[in-house]
Amino acid sequence: MHLSSLTGFSCATALLFLLTVSGPAKSAASTDLAEQAIQLKQQQAKQLVSQSQQLTKLLEQACTRQAPDTQSPQLKQAWQQTMLAWVPFQGETIGPVHDLDIAWAMQFWPDKKNLTGRKVNALQDSQSTFSEADISQASVAVQGLGALELLLFEQGISADNCTLSQAIGTHIASNAKRLQQTWQQAKLSYHQPAANQVKHPLSAADRAWISELSHQLSFANKKFHLPLGKGEHVKPYQAESWRSARSMAQLKQSYASLHQLFLSGINRQLQQQGAGQLASEIDQTFTDLLANWPEQASMVSLLQSDQGLAKLYRLRIDIERLTYLIQEAMPVALKIVIGFNATDGD
Amino acid sequence: MNKTLTALIIGASFSCANAWAIDSKQVVNHYADLVHAVYTDAATTAATLDKAIDALIAKPSEQTLQAAKDAWLAARVPYQQSEVFRFGNSIVDDWEGQLNAWPLDEGLIDYVDTKNYQHELGNPGATANIISSTRLQVGNEQIDITTITPELLASINELGGSEANVATGYHAIEFLLWGQDLNGTNAGAGARPYTDFVQGEGCTNGHCDRRAAYLKATSTLLNSDLTWMTEQWSATGDNYRQTLTAKPADEGLRVMLFGMGSLSLGELAGERMKVALEANSPEDEHDCFSDNTHNSHYYNQQGINNVWFGQYTRVDGTKLSGPSLNDLVASKDKAVAQSTSKAVTDASTQVYTLVSAAEQGQKFDQLIAPNNSQGHTLVNDSIKALVVQTGEIEKASKVLGIYNLNPDTADHEF
Numbered sequence: 001m002h003l004s005s006l007t008g009f010s011c012a013t014a015l016l017f018l019l020t021v022s023g024p025a026k027s028a029a030s031t032d033l034a035e036q037a038i039q040l041k042q043q044q045a046k047q048l049v050s051q052s053q054q055l056t057k058l059l060e061q062a063c064t065r066q067a068p069d070t071q072s073p074q075l076k077q078a079w080q081q082t083m084l085a086w087v088p089f090q091g092e093t094i095g096p097v098h099d100l101d102i103a104w105a106m107q108f109w110p111d112k113k114n115l116t117g118r119k120v121n122a123l124q125d126s127q128s129t130f131s132e133a134d135i136s137q138a139s140v141a142v143q144g145l146g147a148l149e150l151l152l153f154e155q156g157i158s159a160d161n162c163t164l165s166q167a168i169g170t171h172i173a174s175n176a177k178r179l180q181q182t183w184q185q186a187k188l189s190y191h192q193p194a195a196n197q198v199k200h201p202l203s204a205a206d207r208a209w210i211s212e213l214s215h216q217l218s219f220a221n222k223k224f225h226l227p228l229g230k231g232e233h234v235k236p237y238q239a240e241s242w243r244s245a246r247s248m249a250q251l252k253q254s255y256a257s258l259h260q261l262f263l264s265g266i267n268r269q270l271q272q273q274g275a276g277q278l279a280s281e282i283d284q285t286f287t288d289l290l291a292n293w294p295e296q297a298s299m300v301s302l303l304q305s306d307q308g309l310a311k312l313y314r315l316r317i318d319i320e321r322l323t324y325l326i327q328e329a330m331p332v333a334l335k336i337v338i339g340f341n342a343t344d345g346d
Numbered sequence: 347m348n349k350t351l352t353a354l355i356i357g358a359s360f361s362c363a364n365a366w367a368i369d370s371k372q373v374v375n376h377y378a379d380l381v382h383a384v385y386t387d388a389a390t391t392a393a394t395l396d397k398a399i400d401a402l403i404a405k406p407s408e409q410t411l412q413a414a415k416d417a418w419l420a421a422r423v424p425y426q427q428s429e430v431f432r433f434g435n436s437i438v439d440d441w442e443g444q445l446n447a448w449p450l451d452e453g454l455i456d457y458v459d460t461k462n463y464q465h466e467l468g469n470p471g472a473t474a475n476i477i478s479s480t481r482l483q484v485g486n487e488q489i490d491i492t493t494i495t496p497e498l499l500a501s502i503n504e505l506g507g508s509e510a511n512v513a514t515g516y517h518a519i520e521f522l523l524w525g526q527d528l529n530g531t532n533a534g535a536g537a538r539p540y541t542d543f544v545q546g547e548g549c550t551n552g553h554c555d556r557r558a559a560y561l562k563a564t565s566t567l568l569n570s571d572l573t574w575m576t577e578q579w580s581a582t583g584d585n586y587r588q589t590l591t592a593k594p595a596d597e598g599l600r601v602m603l604f605g606m607g608s609l610s611l612g613e614l615a616g617e618r619m620k621v622a623l624e625a626n627s628p629e630d631e632h633d634c635f636s637d638n639t640h641n642s643h644y645y646n647q648q649g650i651n652n653v654w655f656g657q658y659t660r661v662d663g664t665k666l667s668g669p670s671l672n673d674l675v676a677s678k679d680k681a682v683a684q685s686t687s688k689a690v691t692d693a694s695t696q697v698y699t700l701v702s703a704a705e706q707g708q709k710f711d712q713l714i715a716p717n718n719s720q721g722h723t724l725v726n727d728s729i730k731a732l733v734v735q736t737g738e739i740e741k742a743s744k745v746l747g748i749y750n751l752n753p754d755t756a757d758h759e760f
Contacts, residue, residue, distance in 0.1 A: 104624055112510070113449070114467045115625050137716070139626040233507020237467035331749045339740040340607040340751065 033265030034205040037212075038183070040264050041088075041095065044257070045180035048085040052173040055082045059169045063162035072157055079152055080246055082172065083145055087250055088257035089179070091219025094212055096182035102175045104140040108147075110226055110238050115141040120150055123164065130167040132174065143171055153244045200335070206269055207336050213261055214327050214338045220254035223247070224319060227299055228312060234303040245298035252293045255322075259286040275333040282325045289318040368673045370746075371591075373656070374598030376668035378587045380658050381431050382579035384649075387424035387661045389572040395421045395519075396565045403558045406543040415523050418516070419638055424661055425516065426645030430653050433608035434601035437578060437586045443512075444503055445571055448632060450512035452521045454505070455560070457551055462528050464629045466510040476502070476513065477556045494559045496567035514564045517635070522561045524635040531628050531715035533707070535637035596748065602671060604751045606650045607739045610693070614646050615732035623725045628711040639710035640700040643728070647697040650735070654690045671742065679745045682738075689731075689738040696731035699724055 055078040062071035086106055089097050097103050108116060119141040123130070135143055151157065151165045200207070227239040227247070239247040262282060270279035294302065294311045302308030331338045398417035402410040425446070432438045451465040451472040452458055458473075465472035474482055476499075482489040484506055491498060502513040512518060525538030541550040543558050578586040590598055618639075622630040631639045652658045656670025676683035703713060703724055713721030743751055 108625065112466050113464050113629060115464075115627055118464060119625070139716070140624045141627075229507045230504070231507065235468065235507065328750060335749060337740050337744045337749050337751065340611045340736050 033209055033269050034203075036264040037209045037261060040260060042180075042183045044085070044088045045096075045176070045183045048082070048089070048176045049173070049180045051078070051082040051085040052169075052176040054078050056166075056169045056173045059157075059162075059166050062157055063159075063166055068157045068159060068162055072152070075157055076152055076244070079145070079148060080244065080249075083149075083241065083244075083246065083250060084253050086145060086176075087253040088260075090223075090254065091216040092212065093215045094208055096179050100175075100178055100182060102179065105136075105143040105175055106172065107145045108141045108143075109240055110222075111141065111146065112238060114237075115139070116146045116150055120147055120164075124161070129163045132167050132170045135167045135171045143168065144175075145172060148172065149241060149243050201273065202269065202334060202336065207334075209261075210266055210269070210330070210334065210336060211338050213258060213266055214330070216254075216258055216261070217323060217326055220251065220258060221319060221323060223251050223254060224312075224315070227303060228316075234309075236300040236303050239299040239303075242300050245300060247297075247299035248294060248302065249297040251299070252290065255286065255289055255319075259283075259290065262286065270330070270333070273334055275330075278325065278329055278333055282322070282330075285318060285322045285325060289315065289322060292318060368669050368677055370595030370599055370674060372669040373671060373674050374595050374602070375591055376656050376670070377598065377602055377653065378579060378591055379581070379668065380652060380656065380666060381428075382576065382581070382587070383658055383660060383666050384424055384428045384431070384652075385572065385576040385579055388421070388428055389569070389576050391417070391421035391424055391661060392565075392569050392572050396569050399519075399561055399565045402540070402543060403562060406540045406545075408540055411523065411538075411540040411543075415636070418519060418523055419636070419641070420661075422516065422633070422638060422642060423645055426642050427649040427652060427658070429613075429646050430605045430609050430649035432605065433613075434604040435586070435590070438575070441571065441575060443509070443515075444500060445515040445568060446517065447503065447509065447512040447515055448517050449510065449630060449634070450517050450521070451508075451510040452526065452635075454502075454511050454513060455518060455521060456557065458526055459528055462526065462530075466508055469506070469508040469510050471502075471505045471508060471511040474505075477553050477560055494556060494563050496563045496570070499560070499563055500567060514567050516568070517633075518564050519561065519568070520633060520635045520638075522557065522564075527628070527635055527637065527711070529711075531626070531711050531718075533709070533712060535709075536635040596746075599671070599674075599746055600748050600751060602653055603739055603743050603746075603748060606653055607736050607743075607751060609646060610650055610732045610739065611736040614643060615729045615736075618643060618646075619725055619729050619732075622710075623714045623722060623729075626714060626716045628714065631710050631714070634711070637704075637709045637711060640704040643710070644694075644697050644701050647694050647732070651690050651694050654686065675742045675745050682741050682745050686738040686742045689735040693728075693731040693735040697728045700728060 055075070058071060058075050058078050062068040062075060065071065090103075090107070092098060092103070097106075119139045123138060123142055127134075141147065148165060148168045151161050151168070155161055157165060202210075223240050227235050229235040229238075236242055240250055241247045267279045267283060270276065270282075292314060294308075294315075296302055296308070299312075302312055327338065395414070395417040398410070398414040402414045404410075428438075429442075429446070432442050451469055453463055453465060453473045453475060454471045456475060456477045460473075470484070471482075476482065476491055476494070480490070480492045482491050482502070482505075489502075491502075496514075499513040499518075503511065505511040505513075521536070523538065524536030525542075527534070527536045529535075539550055541548055542554060543561075544550070544554055545558070577583065580587065590601070617630075618632050621627065628634060632642045633639045654671050655667075656672065657665065657667040659665050672683055672687055675686065700710060700713070703721070704710065708718075708721060710725075712718065713725050715721065740751075743749075
């Protein structure tokens with residue numbers, strides 16, 4: 001009823017933004033904002049490919065050894081880097097993540113009932129060797145970074161889980177590659193308003209990217225709020241990466257990449273529309289939030305002490321302010337409908 | 347506006363729906379009428395369920411158990427149509443968890459097959475089994491649960507902060523009538539024997555007295571909750587309806603649109619369809635004990651349809667209709683009203699295919715089985731239709747000048 005997430009799509013895609021494999025390279029509606037945002041996405045996709053290939057390579061090296069676990073620290077590090085490279089794509093509602101429907105294949109979260117654990121166990125009970133094809137046919141809960149996290153951080157890499165780990169690693173890398181290729185080939189076109197509608201001062205492309213900032217913010221906020229739970233009852237198992245104790249580091253990356261997206265043209269568009277003050281406030285709030293970020297990489301450890309909770313509550317003030325500015329003030333200032341996303345009703 | 351005349355005009359054609367002057371206030375007032383009618387039906391059918399439960403407890407048999415199940419299924423028809431009111435109306439959202447929280451860790455309530463029991467990680471209440479116990483341990487504190495009352499059960503909801511601790515409502519009753527569905531993605535629902543309610547000799551699985559008391563207590567609570575909510579939407583009295591309709595009409599429109607869009611996308615397409623489908627997880631289907639998920643989905647969508655067209659068919663067959671969002675949008679932009687109407691109608695038709703499949707022997711948990719590609723297509727097509735519908739709702743919002751769709755935060759200021 002309440003929680004869980006739908007990261008794979010948003011209706012905004014159906015309306016505002018089409019990714020096509022043919023057609024003009026630059027639509028008449030595209031603007032500097034859209035071009036800069038796409039360039040940013042292309043760079044991020046390249047980074048994701050690079051990290052996931054490094055992870056696959058290390059998995060292969062480890063699994064050819066007598067004792068795979070001797071390479072465990074490097075593998076864990078490579079997993080963390082791949083996860084950080086995936087974060088900027090979380091909660092996307094437009095572009096290849098949506099069109100290829102690979103959000104959950106890359107990462108199934110939240111996972112309240114430990115579907116990841118149960119599906120991985122069932123898979124391991126059913127057979128002993130695995131190919132990427134096996135993984136691509138299985139539940140999304142075993143296809144991505146969460147399942148690999150379990151194998152590396154909970155079970156520990158070993159001869160027993162090597163082929164499964166490799167198959168999942170390869171699947172992640174090939175999805176990352178598809179993501180990158182699709183961004184590289186992306187030829188974007190945006191639905192134009194019907195002829196009888198009043199012309200909006202912002203292009204459909206600009207509105208799509210401005211909405212995207214809001215949708216991705218909703219996802220980041222969900223990662224922050226879910227583990228905090230209600231009142232005194234915290235929910236450490238709903239932290240994004242409780243098995244690797246990296247949830248805070250990843251969350252910081254979420255807000256940092258949103259800040260990047262904001263600075264790649266949305267801020268300038270706000271200034272041009274006479275909302276320069278709002279643009280400055282959003283920029284400053286991002287800066288304050290990231291400057292105040294705790295050093296601990298683990299959210300679970302923060303949730304378990306009063307001091308840690310105090311740090312999270314301090315962050316919450318900045319996050320709420322940022323959310324107000326982006327999701328309440330910005331659409332009214334620009335007269336745009338942000339639209340629904342998967343976190344509505346949580 | 348004469349309601350009969352309105353109904354005739356709406357029934358004749360969408361394209362002439364804006365043949366009369368219409369204002370936002372009328373639309374919001376009619377919405378309040380519609381909400382009241384839906385909750386009244388939910389309360390009436392819950393009262394019938396309560397009587398069937400009395401009969402089951404008085405004389406447990408295959409027949410009385412089946413009659414209680416039938417009454418539960420009938421009670422779901424209006425209630426599922428009410429879920430579109432949930433998002434946006436905080437009074438409903440704050441209240442509904444006690445009636446329809448899901449998914450639940452049923453081991454909190456009664457015995458489960460531990461080999462086939464999946465519960466929330468870190469939830470200490472997941473195996474508490476209230477029916478078999480007289481004390482409940484919560485952290486360092488013990489709760490005396492010797493006497494099962496509606497108030498006691500209500501206080502146990504979200505025990506220890508976990509939303510999976512659901513002690514009351516439709517799904518608790520569903521579990522007590524059907525039991526766990528141990529068939530996974532194969533055919534078949536839960537198969538609790540009626541003897542679980544036999545008092546004294548013949549009682550199966552122990553504690554039949556407490557099981558009967560539990561079932562009655564949660565049914566009593568469901569009835570009193572529905573009665574309360576019905577009163578909140580009555581046209582007379584100092585209640586939530588008065589508060590809502592006294593606000594600027596745009597606030598009411600925002601509530602209506604946010605309710606439709608949130609149910610359509612995040613909840614129905616996402617939580618209730620896509621998660622279950624892509625993770626191959628029958629535990630994530632909505633009515634998982636009774637295998638009534640197809641109907642729950644269909645009537646959720648019907649609720650969206652009702653709000654858009656300002657129409658509702660009551661459980662006694664009478665029809666309610668009046669000034670609608672469709673009329674209002676059509677008065678400003680006929681093309682958007684027509685495309686939204688088409689998307690809403692198409693979504694209803696598409697989601698109904700899940701009902702047809704169930705009637706032909708393929709229930710929702712079978713459709714999501716890993717190798718059922720036809721089933722996956724059917725669920726995916728429903729998801730797509732809901733996504734299109736949500737996009738159209740956004741367009742309609744823009745026509746009405748509603749830019750910020752979330753009423754919870756619309757007034758939020760720093």
